Amino acid sequence: MHTFKLFLFVAALAVFDSIPPVGSSHTEREGKRATAPSWQQYVRAPTQRIVHPVAIIANRTTGDIENAENLINPGGGIATFSRNATTDAVPSITLDFGIMVAFSETLEFLTNRSDFTRSDNGDTITSGTDQFAVPTSPVTWTDTYGCLQGSQVCADGLHGFRYMSISLNALESDAPFTSATGVVNISSVSLNYTAFLGTPDTFTGWFESSDTQLNQFWFDAVYTNDMVIDFFEQNTTDPRNAFSETLNNDQVIFDGAKRDRDPYVGDIAVSGRTLYLSHNVSIAARNILADLAEHQRDDGWIPPASINDYTLPLFDYPLWWVVSSYDLYLYTNDVEYINTYYPVLVNVLDGYYVSNTDATTGLLTKPEGYGDYAFLPRTGIVAYYNALYVFALQQAAAIANFTGQTDDASRWTLRASTVANAINANLWDDSVGAYYDFLPATSTTPHAQDGNGLAILSQAANVTRASSALTYYGTAAAQAYGHAFYDSDEQGAGFSTRVYAFISYFELRARFLTPGFAISGLTQLRDMYGWMSSHDPFLTFWEGIGAGGTLYEEGFTSAAHGWSTGVVSILSNYVLGVEPTAPGFSNFTVRPVPGDVTWAMGQVPTPQGPIFVSWAINATGALSVNVTVPVGTSGQVSVPVGNSSTVRLDQNVVWSTGSSGKDANGYVSIEVSGGEHTVEVV
Ligand SMILES: *[C@@H]1O[C@H](CO)[C@@H](O)[C@H](O)[C@H]1NC(C)=O
Ligand SMILES: *[C@@H]1O[C@H](CO)[C@@H](O)[C@H](O)[C@H]1NC(C)=O
Ligand SMILES: *[C@@H]1O[C@H](CO)[C@@H](O)[C@H](O)[C@H]1NC(C)=O
Ligand SMILES: *[C@@H]1O[C@H](CO)[C@@H](O)[C@H](O)[C@H]1NC(C)=O
Ligand SMILES: *[C@@H]1O[C@H](CO)[C@@H](O)[C@H](O)[C@H]1NC(C)=O
Numbered sequence: 199m200h201t202f203k204l205f206l207f208v209a210a211l212a213v214f215d216s217i218p219p220v221g222s223s224h225t226e227r228e229g230k231r232a233t234a235p236s237w238q239q240y241v242r243a244p245t246q247r248i249v250h251p252v253a254i255i256a257n258r259t260t261g262d263i264e265n266a267e268n269l270i271n272p273g274g275g276i277a278t279f280s281r282n283a284t285t286d287a288v289p290s291i292t293l294d295f296g297i298m299v300a301f302s303e304t305l306e307f308l309t310n311r312s313d314f315t316r317s318d319n320g321d322t323i324t325s326g327t328d329q330f331a332v333p334t335s336p337v338t339w340t341d342t343y344g345c346l347q348g349s350q351v352c353a354d355g356l357h358g359f360r361y362m363s364i365s366l367n368a369l370e371s372d373a374p375f376t377s378a379t380g381v382v383n384i385s386s387v388s389l390n391y392t393a394f395l396g397t398p399d400t401f402t403g404w405f406e407s408s409d410t411q412l413n414q415f416w417f418d419a420v421y422t423n424d425m426v427i428d429f430f431e432q433n434t435t436d437p438r439n440a441f442s443e444t445l446n447n448d449q450v451i452f453d454g455a456k457r458d459r460d461p462y463v464g465d466i467a468v469s470g471r472t473l474y475l476s477h478n479v480s481i482a483a484r485n486i487l488a489d490l491a492e493h494q495r496d497d498g499w500i501p502p503a504s505i506n507d508y509t510l511p512l513f514d515y516p517l518w519w520v521v522s523s524y525d526l527y528l529y530t531n532d533v534e535y536i537n538t539y540y541p542v543l544v545n546v547l548d549g550y551y552v553s554n555t556d557a558t559t560g561l562l563t564k565p566e567g568y569g570d571y572a573f574l575p576r577t578g579i580v581a582y583y584n585a586l587y588v589f590a591l592q593q594a595a596a597i598a599n600f601t602g603q604t605d606d607a608s609r610w611t612l613r614a615s616t617v618a619n620a621i622n623a624n625l626w627d628d629s630v631g632a633y634y635d636f637l638p639a640t641s642t643t644p645h646a647q648d649g650n651g652l653a654i655l656s657q658a659a660n661v662t663r664a665s666s667a668l669t670y671y672g673t674a675a676a677q678a679y680g681h682a683f684y685d686s687d688e689q690g691a692g693f694s695t696r697v698y699a700f701i702s703y704f705e706l707r708a709r710f711l712t713p714g715f716a717i718s719g720l721t722q723l724r725d726m727y728g729w730m731s732s733h734d735p736f737l738t739f740w741e742g743i744g745a746g747g748t749l750y751e752e753g754f755t756s757a758a759h760g761w762s763t764g765v766v767s768i769l770s771n772y773v774l775g776v777e778p779t780a781p782g783f784s785n786f787t788v789r790p791v792p793g794d795v796t797w798a799m800g801q802v803p804t805p806q807g808p809i810f811v812s813w814a815i816n817a818t819g820a821l822s823v824n825v826t827v828p829v830g831t832s833g834q835v836s837v838p839v840g841n842s843s844t845v846r847l848d849q850n851v852v853w854s855t856g857s858s859g860k861d862a863n864g865y866v867s868i869e870v871s872g873g874e875h876t877v878e879v880v
């Protein structure tokens with residue numbers, strides 16, 4: 199007889215019993231206006247690092263197991279697994295930790311092996327199960343990477359998961375160290391949640407609104423991001439030559455809680471903002487951006503990640519480094535980072551991308567052998583790389599202005615406009631009213647979400663083209679679970695039914711920036727995040743959604759991926775409306791885009807203290823915005839005005855119809871400085 203206590207050392211987990219029912223109709227979603235912050239109700243993180251399973255998946259128990267229920271009743275006693283002969287059924291049980299936490303993220307791909315393990319990524323020490331030889335005396339087993347006997351009795355260690363199966367069995371290859379029969383008593387099963395533990399006291403930013411479903415998405419996305427924030431260590435990173443001495447023991451944002459445990463810079467363009475808007479651990483983004491900058495190639499190219507010893511050839515990720523550096527600087531005022539890596543910025547834009555520019559059109563041309571965020575084969579002139587280039591050049595020009603490098607700012611601004619003009623001259627498809635994916639274009643050339651979304655976000659598209667492309671794309675690529683990343687399968691099977699929350703984020707931003715498209719943005723958001731939160735593991739946001747709403751790469755797909763958390767930025771930056779316009783929010787805007795939301799309240803952290811905003815639209819349609827501005831900063835509160843509106847700041851009329859200052863989107867901006875203010879449109 200053997201007794202042991204299982205202790206699982208895992209990177210992350212998820213909570214199920216606490217998931218509130220989310221209304222499906224608009225009325226059910228409608229929350230009474232909060233007069234005091236009540237966001238704590240939406241927080242998902244476990245209250246402490248040691249987490250116990252909460253349920254047994256009924257129809258997955260096999261063999262002889264007595265008192266199994268003790269495993270979900272801490273301190274309740276012993277569960278006994280018995281197997282007299284190998285001809286008897288394997289005693290096996292599947293435990294549910296209630297929330298995403300490492301053996302298997304979903305039940306669908308959990309068989310007698312895990313859905314995906316580190317060993318499936320090339321470092322094969324065990325084939326899909328973690329082995330332990332239970333000794334005769336009581337023991338606590340901590341499941342970490344390594345083998346008990348030479349290259350036998352091995353375990354990968356566990357990463358992001360929700361479900362775990364425990365079986366009494368043995369691999370033939372582990373003989374003579376393990377036995378497939380016997381009796382094992384288990385007194386307790388628990389795991390250690392090692393990722394960022396986002397309990398309510400750790401939130402520096404938050405969001406709530408009249409739509410309780412949107413509120414839960416915001417907190418589920420933060421939880422998804424928290425699960426991928428952990429320390430980079432040799433035995434838990436992606437085994438594909440991703441270990442790096444320069445990242446060793448650094449806190450980072452990983453690419454998925456389950457597999458691919460290597461930080462990628464494209465992901466930071468989304469997960470970095472999620473981080474800055476929710477928790478005070480910007481170091482997790484900075485560590486990655488600085489490390490990749492340190493590995494810049496002589497020709498200016500910046501690696502996307504440490505994988506393959508910093509050589510994975512992606513064409514778009516050096517531009518995401520620029521965009522992510524801009525965000526780091528604006529959200530955290532990290533002057534030291536910007537000054538240290540400014541030469542890297544110059545070399546990537548003026549070296550690498552200039553050397554990959556087509557002389558005739560002035561457009562970027564992707565060389566053979568390079569991929570992108572979706573490893574697409576397209577080469578030559580592609581809308582996405584060029585639209586992203588325009589966006590990155592604009593952000594680089596802003597960085598240059600803030601740091602006094604005005605020559606660089608002018609050069610990059612001019613180049614952004616040249617590329618934008620070339621995109622419009624060469625890549626627009628008048629027949630559908632959207633940008634082509636690539637050149638040369640034929641009648642079957644597809645239109646992609648990445649190129650169209652970024653052309654609008656970068657304002658390469660004017661408002662006519664933006665409206666046209668958003669209208670086309672919202673129809674041509676609509677699925678029940680969001681917008682697909684292609685409008686046809688011309689470039690690959692299944693492309694027109696695959697949804698990436700990552701690249702959808704840029705289309706969503708485009709919808710909130712283009713007059714008249716906010717409600718379509720909220721629909722896209724609700725379809726995509728609503729689908730993921732109503733499918734196993736019922737909480738965290740997936741790397742990609744495939745045909746019919748499945749996990750797009752089956753069990754390989756990570757079901758908790760930081761790059762899919764753009765809803766946090768959409769709600770904080772656009773619905774609540776707070777965005778920095780100068781480093782460290784020394785200048786910022788509060789520009790609510792309500793869509794069908796009737797009130798929103800939230801906080802955005804800045805180095806000078808939080809910006810608090812609460813806005814509401816009353817029954818007669820009047821908008822009122824309360825804002826608390828940190829001392830030492832100033833910003834503009836921008837409000838939409840109608841045909842006969844008056845705008846008041848702290849009771850005083852500051853604008854009325856007929857005055858100048860109404861922008862192209864119909865907003866009027868009012869300057870506010872440190873302290874509490876109310877701006878009303880009546
Ligand atoms: C295992 O548990 C059973 C009760 O379920 C008990 O009778 C037996 O002594 C235990 N064995 C050990 C080694 O603790
Ligand atoms: C187990 O039960 C669930 C519902 O509780 C069902 O969806 C699933 O198909 C069942 N699986 C098996 C193998 O019977
Ligand atoms: C295993 O052997 C024990 C003792 O002989 C017996 O009580 C038990 O029923 C057997 N279990 C199975 C599954 O045959
Ligand atoms: C899992 O089951 C398959 C047959 O369904 C078997 O071939 C394989 O050896 C089993 N693996 C383990 C680890 O038990
Ligand atoms: C990594 O795993 C190996 C094999 O188990 C072990 O010898 C080594 O100490 C581990 N390294 C660290 C840093 O934990």
Ligand SMILES: *[C@@H]1O[C@H](CO)[C@@H](O)[C@H](O)[C@H]1NC(C)=O
Pocket residue numbers: 247390391392
């Ligand atoms: C759980 O993990 C944390 C973070 O890695 C560590 O500090 C702590 O010691 C671990 N707790 C146990 C009981 O192993």
Ligand SMILES: *[C@@H]1O[C@H](CO)[C@@H](O)[C@H](O)[C@H]1NC(C)=O
Pocket residue numbers: 402478803
């Ligand atoms: C964030 O953390 C830094 C230290 O890492 C600290 O100086 C700062 O006050 C913190 N900010 C907030 C808002 O908690």
Ligand SMILES: *[C@@H]1O[C@H](CO)[C@@H](O)[C@H](O)[C@H]1NC(C)=O
Pocket residue numbers: 592595596599607611
């Ligand atoms: C940079 O500063 C100049 C001069 O103030 C201004 O005209 C230009 O718009 C700025 N560019 C950016 C990208 O901020």
Ligand SMILES: *[C@@H]1O[C@H](CO)[C@@H](O)[C@H](O)[C@H]1NC(C)=O
Pocket residue numbers: 622660661662663
């Ligand atoms: C937008 O750009 C297109 C193509 O350059 C042009 O035909 C159209 O007039 C522009 N619309 C606006 C409002 O500037």
Ligand SMILES: *[C@@H]1O[C@H](CO)[C@@H](O)[C@H](O)[C@H]1NC(C)=O
Pocket residue numbers: 779785786832833834
């Ligand atoms: C903040 O930015 C706005 C708009 O870009 C500008 O009008 C204002 O002067 C700026 N305020 C400060 C203090 O720089």
Ligand SMILES: *[C@@H]1O[C@H](CO)[C@@H](O)[C@H](O)[C@H]1NC(C)=O
Pocket residue numbers: 812813814822823824876
């Ligand atoms: C703004 O603050 C005032 C005074 O506290 C309060 O009565 C009002 O409800 C607030 N408005 C919003 C939209 O939060």
Ligand SMILES: *[C@@H]1O[C@H](CO)[C@@H](O)[C@H](O)[C@H]1NC(C)=O
Pocket residue numbers: 816817818819820878879880
């Ligand atoms: C809405 O707010 C405006 C401006 O404060 C006010 O004049 C109007 O009476 C309010 N309507 C309702 C129904 O409260």
